[in-house]
Amino acid sequence: xQEDGKVVDGSLLGDANGVEPSPGRVxxxxxxxxxxxxxxxxxxxxxxxxxxxxxxxxKDSSESDLELSTVRHQPEGLDQLQVQTKFTKKELxxxxxxxxxxxxxxxxxxxxxxxxxxxxxxxxxxTTYAHFLFNAFDMDRNGSIRFEDFxxxxxxxxRGTVTEKLNWAFNLYDINKDGYITKEEMLAIMKSIYDxxxxxxxxxxxxEAPSEHxxxxxxxxxxxxxxxxxxxxxxxxxxxxxSSILK
Numbered sequence: 001x002q003e004d005g006k007v008v009d010g011s012l013l014g015d016a017n018g019v020e021p022s023p024g025r026v027x028x029x030x031x032x033x034x035x036x037x038x039x040x041x042x043x044x045x046x047x048x049x050x051x052x053x054x055x056x057x058x059k060d061s062s063e064s065d066l067e068l069s070t071v072r073h074q075p076e077g078l079d080q081l082q083v084q085t086k087f088t089k090k091e092l093x094x095x096x097x098x099x100x101x102x103x104x105x106x107x108x109x110x111x112x113x114x115x116x117x118x119x120x121x122x123x124x125x126x127t128t129y130a131h132f133l134f135n136a137f138d139m140d141r142n143g144s145i146r147f148e149d150f151x152x153x154x155x156x157x158x159r160g161t162v163t164e165k166l167n168w169a170f171n172l173y174d175i176n177k178d179g180y181i182t183k184e185e186m187l188a189i190m191k192s193i194y195d196x197x198x199x200x201x202x203x204x205x206x207x208e209a210p211s212e213h214x215x216x217x218x219x220x221x222x223x224x225x226x227x228x229x230x231x232x233x234x235x236x237x238x239x240x241x242x243s244s245i246l247k
Contacts, residue, residue: 081148085155092151099147107144110134124198132189136172166235180228181221186214 078092087095103112110131117130137145137153156168171177175185190210221229221237 081151084148085151086159087151087155095151095154096147099150107146108150109144113137113145121196121198124196126196128192129189129196132172132175132192135175136168162239163235166238167231170231170234180230181234182228183214183218186217186229187211190214 078089078096081087081092082089085092099108100106102108102116113134114127114130117133118126120126134145135141137149139149139152153168156164160168170181173181173186173189175188187210190213194210218229220241221233223233223237
């Protein structure tokens with residue numbers, strides 16, 4: 001939910017500064033104008049990075065199944081994952097080959113995830129936000145991301161309904177997983193986003209910007225003014241603003 005009330009991929013990521021310029025972007029005063037990005041776009045980049053980095057040639061489905069015997073963690077069958085996600089079997093095979101090439105053990109630890117994610121934000125420090133994002137993917141809280149965790153999360157972010165994306169986003173912002181988003185949790189997320197964007201941005205980011213963003217978030221979301229945001233408040237308010245825009 002952006003400050004103007006728009007729901008974007010279940011995310012509070014509005015405008016972002018400091019991302020590498022793309023062709024056609026106007027340059028002012030020696031600095032690039034701020035681009036816009038969403039978590040969906042970031043996840044698409046992550047998927048492309050994993051897939052294009054693979055070195056093994058394409059194999060048929062039977063060979064893909066044989067590959068599973070070489071990894072420490074063997075994912076669920078692709079047919080079952082196809083039911084659980086909105087990816088085709090061919091897409092899952094391609095994702096798995098890239099995943100296995102980067103993570104031969106079949107598991108991604110937090111440091112590896114941070115390294116991959118930080119490559120998209122060389123101008124800033126993405127490690128803290130990547131930590132929060134890693135915890136959102138690590139569904140069983142065991143300190144590693146399985147292939148199943150990865151593709152189920154991607155399926156929601158890339159092809160899920162608005163409500164599914166909002167549920168996923170709430171889980172990201174609810175850092176201690178107690179069912180509530182506090183101002184402290186939201187401020188930690190916002191600071192990590194601004195750190196990821198970098199200091200050399202146009203227009204420049206003010207130090208008080210994260211706190212102001214959190215205050216606006218709670219003004220909209222904390223409907224009963226009890227100091228926390230529940231999943232019901234989060235989803236209902238987001239749908240409310242989305243509906244008002246479409247009218």
